[in-house]
Amino acid sequence: MHLIPVSQDFCVAINDPEDAVFVNGKFCKDPKLAKAQDFYYSGLNIPRNTSNPVGSTVTPVNVAQIPGLNTLGISLVRIDYAPNGGLNPPHTHPRATEILVVVEGTLYVGFVTSNTDNRLITKVLYPGDVFVFPIGLIHFQFNVGKTNAVAFAALSSQNPGVITVANAVFGSNPPINPDVLVKAFQLDKNVVKNLQSKFWWANN
Amino acid sequence: MHLIPVSQDFCVAINDPEDAVFVNGKFCKDPKLAKAQDFYYSGLNIPRNTSNPVGSTVTPVNVAQIPGLNTLGISLVRIDYAPNGGLNPPHTHPRATEILVVVEGTLYVGFVTSNTDNRLITKVLYPGDVFVFPIGLIHFQFNVGKTNAVAFAALSSQNPGVITVANAVFGSNPPINPDVLVKAFQLDKNVVKNLQSKFWWANN
Amino acid sequence: MHLIPVSQDFCVAINDPEDAVFVNGKFCKDPKLAKAQDFYYSGLNIPRNTSNPVGSTVTPVNVAQIPGLNTLGISLVRIDYAPNGGLNPPHTHPRATEILVVVEGTLYVGFVTSNTDNRLITKVLYPGDVFVFPIGLIHFQFNVGKTNAVAFAALSSQNPGVITVANAVFGSNPPINPDVLVKAFQLDKNVVKNLQSKFWWANN
Amino acid sequence: MHLIPVSQDFCVAINDPEDAVFVNGKFCKDPKLAKAQDFYYSGLNIPRNTSNPVGSTVTPVNVAQIPGLNTLGISLVRIDYAPNGGLNPPHTHPRATEILVVVEGTLYVGFVTSNTDNRLITKVLYPGDVFVFPIGLIHFQFNVGKTNAVAFAALSSQNPGVITVANAVFGSNPPINPDVLVKAFQLDKNVVKNLQSKFWWANN
Amino acid sequence: MHLIPVSQDFCVAINDPEDAVFVNGKFCKDPKLAKAQDFYYSGLNIPRNTSNPVGSTVTPVNVAQIPGLNTLGISLVRIDYAPNGGLNPPHTHPRATEILVVVEGTLYVGFVTSNTDNRLITKVLYPGDVFVFPIGLIHFQFNVGKTNAVAFAALSSQNPGVITVANAVFGSNPPINPDVLVKAFQLDKNVVKNLQSKFWWANN
Amino acid sequence: MHLIPVSQDFCVAINDPEDAVFVNGKFCKDPKLAKAQDFYYSGLNIPRNTSNPVGSTVTPVNVAQIPGLNTLGISLVRIDYAPNGGLNPPHTHPRATEILVVVEGTLYVGFVTSNTDNRLITKVLYPGDVFVFPIGLIHFQFNVGKTNAVAFAALSSQNPGVITVANAVFGSNPPINPDVLVKAFQLDKNVVKNLQSKFWWANN
The missing domain is CATH 2.60.120.10 (Jelly Rolls)
Structure with missing residues (x-):
């Protein structure tokens, strides 16, 4: 397997290709327009x-x-x-x-x-x-x-x-067939359904 | 981050360095001794x-x-x-x-x-x-x-x-503190302990 | 050499950027629109x-x-x-x-x-x-x-x-200079030309 | 270029191969002997x-x-x-x-x-x-x-x-030929020699 | 970390997506239009x-x-x-x-x-x-x-x-705060300012 | 797939682990003993x-x-x-x-x-x-x-x-079954055998 090598100092992500420079087959913000704000975040002290x-x-x-x-x-x-x-x-x-x-x-x-x-x-x-x-x-x-x-x-x-185990297993959208979870977790079907209703709420 | 490039056609794994050739900083079986058996397995039809x-x-x-x-x-x-x-x-x-x-x-x-x-x-x-x-x-x-x-x-x-979710979460060795699982899965502590005893068995 | 890291669970390929979401510098199908069909193929039993x-x-x-x-x-x-x-x-x-x-x-x-x-x-x-x-x-x-x-x-x-050796060597489009193949394969020039006519047909 | 793929959950570094298990052509600590201490450090609050x-x-x-x-x-x-x-x-x-x-x-x-x-x-x-x-x-x-x-x-x-620019350039061991630095930094030779003596001290 | 694998024989860079084929989430020149000129440069003998x-x-x-x-x-x-x-x-x-x-x-x-x-x-x-x-x-x-x-x-x-050390350190645009360079290189402030004026010229 | 990251400036290959330092799970020459000769070759002008x-x-x-x-x-x-x-x-x-x-x-x-x-x-x-x-x-x-x-x-x-096509196909050791090459290259069996005898010589 070959892998794609990077070809710039950085490639600031953009959402609108209109603002982009098309370099080496990828859209990035024009590197000359990159500014400190693109590398910055504040508030991690709160x-x-x-x-x-x-x-x-x-x-x-x-x-x-x-x-x-x-x-x-x-x-x-x-x-x-x-x-x-x-x-x-x-x-x-x-x-x-x-x-x-x-x-x-x-x-x-x-x-x-x-x-x-x-x-x-x-x-x-x-x-x-x-x-x-x-x-x-x-x-x-x-x-x-x-x-x-x-x-x-x-x-x-x-x-x-991030995959939070309980949410992915019991709170997926739509829910996993309860028979799968009954067998996988060796739980009573009512317990599974109850868990699915709780985590469904959590995710929706 | 740089990554280590491969430097041979293949590198047959060995368990005993005594049988190895030391090539480019890694132990592999001497490539000249590699044989068909090293690339073969049988019985997947059973x-x-x-x-x-x-x-x-x-x-x-x-x-x-x-x-x-x-x-x-x-x-x-x-x-x-x-x-x-x-x-x-x-x-x-x-x-x-x-x-x-x-x-x-x-x-x-x-x-x-x-x-x-x-x-x-x-x-x-x-x-x-x-x-x-x-x-x-x-x-x-x-x-x-x-x-x-x-x-x-x-x-x-x-x-x-492979990480089987139920086994890793409820059957780890030693078991995860049940209070963690009670809160993570919003299950009754007795249910958690019962699950841990079941999966403990499965893994041990 | 640095390499480009993946930044999504998956990136379903699309042919028309009009249907795409522009995420982190790459066009992929909007992950929220990905469906089972995008991960599926049928007929390998035939x-x-x-x-x-x-x-x-x-x-x-x-x-x-x-x-x-x-x-x-x-x-x-x-x-x-x-x-x-x-x-x-x-x-x-x-x-x-x-x-x-x-x-x-x-x-x-x-x-x-x-x-x-x-x-x-x-x-x-x-x-x-x-x-x-x-x-x-x-x-x-x-x-x-x-x-x-x-x-x-x-x-x-x-x-x-896939590079099928015979097709790439004798059937390329246009054909490789026959003198190259005469020397490389130590074949008579007529044999090379005959091979090129056969494989030319195969590829065209 | 191909790259070497990882083949274990982790590979705790060891200094003495005597303590190692030889797995897939690499020396790592036997994964079964890995313990919390191998993933731990203390004192970053000081x-x-x-x-x-x-x-x-x-x-x-x-x-x-x-x-x-x-x-x-x-x-x-x-x-x-x-x-x-x-x-x-x-x-x-x-x-x-x-x-x-x-x-x-x-x-x-x-x-x-x-x-x-x-x-x-x-x-x-x-x-x-x-x-x-x-x-x-x-x-x-x-x-x-x-x-x-x-x-x-x-x-x-x-x-x-880490490559600290001043130390690597003016404090390398042995020192870089001062003529290189005179031309590269367009500095007077005495300034270069003075810098080399300062940083030589720093590194030695 | 995962990395993006290559999925074509080559991907000739283009500047205008209008001429591109959109393949597997990346813009490259249509491989069928690639020609010898795309892999060629002349004049390295001069x-x-x-x-x-x-x-x-x-x-x-x-x-x-x-x-x-x-x-x-x-x-x-x-x-x-x-x-x-x-x-x-x-x-x-x-x-x-x-x-x-x-x-x-x-x-x-x-x-x-x-x-x-x-x-x-x-x-x-x-x-x-x-x-x-x-x-x-x-x-x-x-x-x-x-x-x-x-x-x-x-x-x-x-x-x-390429990062030419002297140019990046003394000739950046705008210049690095001279106090940083005075301390880093243990140079007199006038020497630093003089260097910055020289390399500023070099880069601008 | 994960890949193994490099963890040193360089890793000079050695053939005898006795001379090696065991660093981060790999054998390389002790970096402190690396010398110019390890990065040098002469004679490409001949x-x-x-x-x-x-x-x-x-x-x-x-x-x-x-x-x-x-x-x-x-x-x-x-x-x-x-x-x-x-x-x-x-x-x-x-x-x-x-x-x-x-x-x-x-x-x-x-x-x-x-x-x-x-x-x-x-x-x-x-x-x-x-x-x-x-x-x-x-x-x-x-x-x-x-x-x-x-x-x-x-x-x-x-x-x-390097894989030289003619040598690998017609000169492998031992030879490929001639019937494979007859069909793959659409050559007469005698031509194949003759080629195999020529390239066998080349490789042995």
């Missing part, structure tokens, strides 16, 4: 509201917020966790490894290896601690402290994607 | 036993079975499904897209897009039908016919990895 | 006519048949071989490794390593047997049985390309 | 001493500190800047794009595009502001505030490399 | 004028000169050096390794490793000598002979980019 | 003997000659062509695009696109002319002048590989 069912909020800073990140393969998030159990629930990033640094609070974090042994690797993290979640593996962070927790995390993609 | 809780069996043919696949970025599987509900349960491949062709039977298949909209895309497949499951997304196949079903699937990695 | 000079037919299932394969790096083919000598003649895939499984019949298959030693590696394959042809190397399959043969093969590119 | 000629200190967290980052393509740094002119001097990362978030203080930051126009793109950043430095371009951060400044930055490589 | 402050001239042959190089990851340059000190001054290629062959003359060449040890690796080259400058590292060539020198160099990108 | 059946000689400068090229994705060759028909016969590079510059003489060069149309794209080249042969496609150069010809060519791999 605590987020965590009043939601899982008690956490992820603030993304990826190519959707910073168009200059296009093609550059990295992005950031700020994560706020409510005290006493704020949870960034089990999820995967299909296109990125994550490295997280705790700024405030106490987090129990972990990831699970793939089917060879489905091994759980966990750690309790304090401010200044750093942890790595390898690409594609299911992972989570859980606030086990009595105060707010805050972390910054970097991801090895300008648009890493 | 129906597999599907008497297990999910009613399906995946027979992998990847670098663990064919050492010559090392570094080449592709592999195969045969999947057998029991009649009336044999299920290859929701899972992801962290390192591969999958393309599947149905050889026998009737399969309801689907995948769920990432969190932007968690959209479920499904199709009922008959013999000769082909379907694609994009890399990293949760997907499944379900035998909705009254006979056995058989499919071949190719994956874009010599070792694609 | 035996193909092999009444042609080489006695084989390749039915491709790549990005030209399944637009959802775009950017995903994998594809399939079905190959039908006539009894007693149906041949998929020596060819290369410039962008893919191939892994083949025999469904029916008996195939003598092989590939040749590059100039270091031009070693031929062969095997006779029966139903259920799997064989690997590493990227870029010349390979072939030959039906040495008395019945039809059928194989499925997967390739590590959504558009692997 | 302010660093910035009493040095440039008034800044970079604390790296890459594969040298976290062996589990090996092959995963991402890393972090903490940067401390002295008040009133602490400077992370002009440098490049040959293998990574950088995304930086200001935690404390006020930074004047910038990067210079390549020779097409050598355009300087700058911004003054405050706490919570984020800025991107595209791979390979010369960039710097300068504390223009009266207090300490602190930033976290992520880099798209597990070992991004 | 000696260049080296009457400029550094006494060297680089003649590039990349995707800007040969549109057929688009996506193919390689390019060439011819470099002419004036006698007695013609200099290709310290610079980096952010997207390419360089391999150079001397055709005429005597060159003192070198590169500096990254900050681990900023080691200078040099060699005096004569006609027929070949040297490698690894991607992203600062390097230079200096004519230490009494005659013209000429070299060909190949770069591992169709658009490698 | 005309080569072209007294052989095809009348051309390729002098490679790749990772086998320059161990410092390991992982860097580029290499060079010098090609000498005898007057009046010296031929670099039809061949492919499975891992590289080639860009060639003529230094002396007159070359008729060409490449053939893949099976979509097997189109031949040719050009007659004179000193200073440059031509591109896209990765994986069959190409050749033919001296149509009355003097020696010389070219330098760069390839986008540190070990591009």
